[in-house]
Amino acid sequence: AQTVTQSQPEMSVQEAETVTLSCTYDTSESNYYLFWYKQPPSRQMILVIRQEAYKQQNATENRFSVNFQKAAKSFSLKISDSQLGDTAMYFCALLNNAGNMLTFGGGTRLMVKP
Amino acid sequence: DVKVTQSSRYLVKRTGEKVFLECVQDMDHENMFWYRQDPGLGLRLIYFSYDVKMKEKGDIPEGYSVSREKKERFSLILESASTNQTSMYLCASRAAGTGEIGQYFGPGTRLTVT
Numbered sequence: 001a002q003t004v005t006q007s008q009p010e011m012s013v014q015e016a017e018t019v020t021l022s023c024t025y026d027t028s029e030s031n032y033y034l035f036w037y038k039q040p041p042s043r044q045m046i047l048v049i050r051q052e053a054y055k056q057q058n059a060t061e062n063r064f065s066v067n068f069q070k071a072a073k074s075f076s077l078k079i080s081d082s083q084l085g086d087t088a089m090y091f092c093a094l095l096n097n098a099g100n101m102l103t104f105g106g107g108t109r110l111m112v113k114p
Numbered sequence: 115d116v117k118v119t120q121s122s123r124y125l126v127k128r129t130g131e132k133v134f135l136e137c138v139q140d141m142d143h144e145n146m147f148w149y150r151q152d153p154g155l156g157l158r159l160i161y162f163s164y165d166v167k168m169k170e171k172g173d174i175p176e177g178y179s180v181s182r183e184k185k186e187r188f189s190l191i192l193e194s195a196s197t198n199q200t201s202m203y204l205c206a207s208r209a210a211g212t213g214e215i216g217q218y219f220g221p222g223t224r225l226t227v228t
Contacts, residue, residue, distance in 0.1 A: 009154065035216050045204065045219035091156055095216070099208070100145070100170070102217060104156035 002027040004094050006105035013082045014113050020067075021077040021108050023092030033095040034068065034075045039107075040088040048090070051075065082112045117141070118220035120205055126226045133192040135223050137205030144210035146188035147217060148172075148180060151202040163188055164210070195227045 004025045013019035025034070036048040051059045051068050058066050063083075067076045079086055092105040121136035137146065144165050149157040149172075159172030161180040169180050177199060181189040188207075192199055202224050206217040 004156070006156075033216070037216075037219075043202070043222045045206075045222075047216045047218075050216055093157075093216075099210070100162065100164070101172075102147070102159065102206075104149075104158075106154050106156045 002029075002032075002094050002096060002101065002103050004092050004103050004105035006092055006108050008108045009106070010109045010111070012111045012113055013079075015082055015084060017082055018078060018080045019082055019110065021079075021090055021092075021110065023075045023077070023105055025073050025075060025092070025094045025103075025105075027073075027094060027096070029097050031097045033099075034066075035093040035095065035102075036064070036066070036075075036077045037091045037093060037104075038086075038088045039091065040085075045091075049077065079110075084112050084114060086110065087112045118205055118207055118218050120203075120220040120223050122223050123221060124224050124226075126228065127192075127195050128228055129196060131192075131195050131227075133195045133225065133227075135190040135192075135203055135205075135225070137188045137190070137207075137220055138186050139188075139205075139207040139218070140186065141207065141209070141218075142185065143207040143218075144185070145208045145217075146182065147206040147208075148178075148188065148190045149204045149206065150174070151204055151222070157204060160190065195225075197227050199225065200227045201225060 147162040148160045163182040205220040208217045
């Protein structure tokens with residue numbers, strides 16, 4: 001079984017500042033995929049960033065970047081220059097190698113304050 | 115853009131009713147998924163389908179069934195709705211063999227069982 005844990009139920013950050021959301025996971029597989037999803041108050045879940053476990057280089061998408069520590073099974077999300085539109089629930093997720101099991105963490109509610 | 119649609123945004127049903135939640139995707143994806151989302155628990159997989167007429171149980175299949183008669187449509191069925199099935203239900207789809215891309219989600223259906 002694979003598990004994903006997000007230890008921060010809620011976080012807040014001032015606009016334009018940087019915030020890091022934590023995620024740890026557990027899996028017995030050597031290859032897998034990790035994701036961060038964003039769910040704004042309108043509820044449409046969208047993919048923010050993804051990381052293949054076999055790639056050592058941390059993924060980056062504009063203001064979003066990850067710190068992937070495979071040995072520690074840690075996958076944190078850093079949001080730089082936070083914007084009001086970043087206010088949302090953020091979910092960390094782990095996809096197994098077969099691609100048929102996507103496991104989510106409990107989510108972190110992020111509020112960006114003006 | 116991939117579009118995943120769900121038949122209702124909000125639904126209220128009585129205990130014991132049979133409930134159908136419909137999901138349609140327009141990108142010819144082989145894989146489709148049903149999740150329920152509850153506060154603090156993240157998303158939990160109910161059922162998924164590899165292809166037409168194929169289905170697999172997820173983590174919490176009890177009390178649910180699914181139907182996939184056409185590739186673009188994946189239905190979730192609550193045979194006899196109960197109050198503990200009050201939740202947000204999210205449908206997702208993904209092309210097979212593209213694990214690194216992640217899943218595309220519908221807007222969700224908030225079901226209340228009274």
